Amino acid sequence: MALGDLDGSDILGMLMRAQELAACWQAREMPQTLAGQRIALVVDDGGWRNTTAFDLGARSMGGLCVHAPLRLNATEAVEDLAAYLDNWFDAVVCRTPELEILYALSHWAQAPVVNARTRQNHPCETLGDLAFLWHRRGAIEGLKIAVVAPAANILGSWIEVAQVLPIDVVQVYPARWHAPGASPRFRVATDLGELQDYQITAALLDGLRPDLDFLPCPPVTRGDEVSADAMRHRACRVVQAKAFLLHAQNAALEWVFAAP
Structure with a gap:
């Protein structure tokens, strides 16, 4: 949910891998490392750059990315939403205003949750x-x-x-x-x-x-x-x-x- 939650070695590994994926992108030879993975894209607060990039990136590497038009912290309990998402998806990419709600979704979901932006961090x-x-x-x-x-x-x-x-x-x-x-x-x-x-x-x-x-x-x-x-x-x-x-x-x- 936050970069400070990760080990520095994990972040460095992602940065190094990003260089390789940039070359693959330019060559139009993206590795199909996400083949078979089903990803929910939940956009609860607008924005287009990083959510579009998640959608495009997942598809370019063989994954299936679906926009789920739900709102967190509205009429349904987060723990219920997490369970419903787990029925269908292997991961959830979520952009929502409140970081604490994102932590709650991550707590209740079995699938990994990726922070696509909150008011507190990006x-x-x-x-x-x-x-x-x-x-x-x-x-x-x-x-x-x-x-x-x-x-x-x-x-x-x-x-x-x-x-x-x-x-x-x-x-x-x-x-x-x-x-x-x-x-x-x-x-x-x-x-x-x-x-x-x-x-x-x-x-x-x-x-x-x-x-x-x-x-x-x-x-x-x-x-x-x-x-x-x-x-x-x-x-x-x-x-x-x-x-x-x-x-x-x-x-x-x-x-x-x-x-x-």
């Missing part, structure tokens, strides 16, 4: 970005990730992964929106003078280190928190990074089913 988004950074740099050890965002799901997963991988995460935002509980690999900062009233611009990016990768998390509004010229800046690699969302999630599905 492990798939972080896995995808890490897989891209591995592709770009050949490793992730020693990375410093600056998250310009309030305490919410994107920051939540970066904090989680900093608990188990050798990367450093700093939240750069006004103090009233800081995440609680700083740790050895996570800290907060309020020095925002160079961030020009919290908008990322091309001029700001020009003043940062030349090997910077700028990965604004979709959806972003051009001209609001990110300027239009920043989206066109040489350091902006968000499109390439989001390509690796598919590969990282495919690697995660393989890991769930203990596939090679």
